Amino acid sequence: MRRNALMTLALLTWLTAPLAAQGGRRGGPAPVPGANPAYDGRYTFARIRYEMGMDAGFGGFRRGRDLPWSHDYPRGERNFTKIVAELTTVRARMNESVVIALNDPELFKYPVAYMAEPGYWRPNDLEVAGLSAYLRKGGFIIFDDFRGEHWFNLEAQMRRALPELRFIEIDGTHPIFDAFYRIPQPQALASYGEYAPTFWAIFEDNDPKKRMIALANRDNDISEYWEWSGEGYFPVDLTNDAYKLGINYIVYALSR
């Protein structure tokens, strides 16, 4: 196990080294995404871009130098998709990802989406309708990188999109934690010291035996590990666990 972890670290350090020097950090300048690549059928990391509503009215999040939706962009997804392509048979697009709004029709070509910092998410009605249609048709969304009372905003916004559905807490026995890696203790990976991470999901018909359509890494930030995996800031085992969770999410979402 230890040997595997070291090999994985060595692999991702090598793979992600070129990214170490690019991208923004919290408090740094807001990233400016380029044009999205054209759809080609391969798995493409889709990051949801959103407006922050009133938060922006007070000078923006951290005075406009940081946009919460972009946390860990682009290093997080670039590192992650390289690992996905390397370790699994998912035909993942590397070095490219899309940044997209919930009311963008192109979103429907990417059935797995990722949203960072949903605590700051204040969608307008069009975005709510877009997300609702996306999930009801078969899309899957991952919420990550938030803690504390931000959960209540996420719950409230999701109630707008899917009024009849609710978040249900899941543990390591759920098939998503066995989709690729066997992860019996997913909560072992923690990002915020004072918060114990938990996993919450929305299912079709509120039935945990049915398809999962949204997953929230509550009080956790797995993309933080992806972002810095090439820098050695975090212990190898924790970084590995973050990648494992992400890979399981993707394999699950693409096969169920």
Added chain:
Amino acid sequence: MDALLTFLLKYPSRVWERGDVVWSPVLPAWTIVLAGIAALGVTVWSYSRVTGLSRPHRLVLGALRLGALLIVVACLARPTLVVASAVTQRNVLAVLLDDSRSMALRDDGTTSRAALAERAFADSTALVRALADRFALRFYRFAADVRPASSAAGSRTLGTRTDLAGALDGARQELAGTPLAGLIVVTDGADNAGRELDPAVLALKARRIPVYTVGAGAERFARDIAIERVQLPARPLAGANLLADVTLRLRGVAGERVTLTAEADGRVVATETVTLPARVETMRARLRLAELAPGTHRITVRTPALDGETVTENNEAHGIVQVRSGPDRILYVEGEPRPELGFVRRAIATDSALQLVALLRSADQKFLRLGVRDSLELAGGFPTSREELFAYRGLIIGSIEAAFFSPDQLRMLAEFVSQRGGGLMALGGRAAFAEGGYRGTPVAEVLPIALDRAPRAEEAAPIELRVRPTGAGLALAALSLGANDSASMRKWDSLPALTVVNALGSLRPGATALLTGRRTGESVDQPILSTQRFGRGTATVFAPQDSWLWRMHADMAVEDLTHVTLWRQLARSLTEESPERVEVTVVPSRVAPGEPVELRVRVADAQYLDVNDAAVTATITTPGGRVTDVPLEWALSENGVYSGRFVAEEAGVYSIGAEARRGRDTTRGPAAALLADEQGADVEQAELRAPLLRRIALETGGRYYPLAQAERLADDVIFTESGVTVREALDLWDMPIVFLVLALLLGGEWALRRSRGLA
């Protein structure tokens, strides 16, 4: 005209048709040659001495004289017509009378065909008396089988099936030991037994037994609508989109509107009003039947009788549908986690009659099994034995390269289609088809598309195509997306474009394109969904990599379940014709009570190889619930096929199952259904089929007669080469035409000579 020819030629044309002209000279041949030369010499000598004639006149007169002399010389050679004819009262002549339901039709509104036939062949008629003077007559009645009768009288016209080939074979075999001079077949030609006629005709031809066909009925009705055929899916799965394909034959009813009704066990399950087109003799209509519960259902399709319709018995047709409860199991092997897998799984999961088992290779040598029955299923990855693979009825291959499979597994995939008879569907993807290295593999041989183009590069942009059904596709229940064809086509046209990443070759000969795709701004269509029979099964190619866009695309409404419907239907079509290890077939599937039925059971082992050493028993459950076992015997002519017969005495629906025992292994097959009743059948094609009867007569050396001219048979049937015959030599020198020509030649010469002052 016939009488004049017979007078001039001395014998009727039928004698000339059957006879051979030979020469029987009264003098040695050399003397006749000398006589001919002498005639030529005399003519030349006599006219060369005549003076005062122009050269043309001399030539004409010489030719007339020479012609007359040569006719005399030819008569010395004694031309003779040799014909074989039956020796009086030494031969048997069989008269076969059609006794099926169609013979009860009254073409003129008053007298049935059977009654007319009885009248024409009654013992008291001149025809039968003349025949009886020369032959020992044997009468037979035929419908589904052939039975002896004492005379033409007493037809029942109850047979729901006319087996013309069986009747010819049956009569020939029954009279095999007798000097059979010929067969007279009195019928309307409405053969609906489905047997090939050619072998029966060839067998008669080989024995030189002429068949004289006598056609009863009208060749064309003035005003009639007939339900000629109703095609139903044989054994659909419960919940299937059931289409009844109805073929209507139209006579003089253009422009009228009729309502077709389909009933299942007496309950109306579909109605459709159609306008009958002009200048069309047959048309097809499709009825979408309401969902039927698992079990056997009797389907009746009917249309109301029109005013003044010639025949109303053919306004309804019957059939049987056996709805299976399933579930049918399909294996989907996918090489990469991708949305196509997830969305197809979700679509098929909504269908309780289907079970999709997915084997997803998520990493090298790592598999995710979804929908497995137990922990052992596919535990070792893709099946390595035929027994394991052939347990599935359908197989879907996703984006997974050929190198993933061992050479034997690739052969197994091909044999899944050719030998097991399963349905294989290959999906598009970056590791599929030529891009996946399938060229030259056994799988490539099975596919309906040739992999003859260079593979596209991994990074090549996908090709966007708008998809539409072809004519063949639109007629297919699996591709039906609306309540009728036009609604279905509108739906297809509204679907968003899909993408293809493979270089697809041309359609193989014999394959059918069901969906085609076209790039925006282009006019060339390429096959997107195509299929072909291969061996016992079917192989299909579905080229897009992302049919899931028909669910997810922004243009598709949340409530739109086109993708779900389509994939359910496609998956069902994949397994619909996959056989079981023990398959029961009843031939025909519909009879009249009292008629015999042939049972055929195909038995295969777990590898779907034919088994010839099993003990096979058919279990027949009658409509009354009585159970009878019928032991079947291996039909030596066909591997794995066991056959037997039974007579369906009761009216109603029979259930016929089968069990094959081989050592300790006992395998049961699903029951087949048989409908025994007296309604409807045999009148679908009620018009007299004279061309068919003419062909039978022509090929066997007989002749065709309309029933009204049957009396001409009496003179014709004596000339036969079958049975006890005598060869007669008939002189031709004394034909009136000989003397007439001679007189004309000599008279012409005399008249010309006289006009020139020579006589």
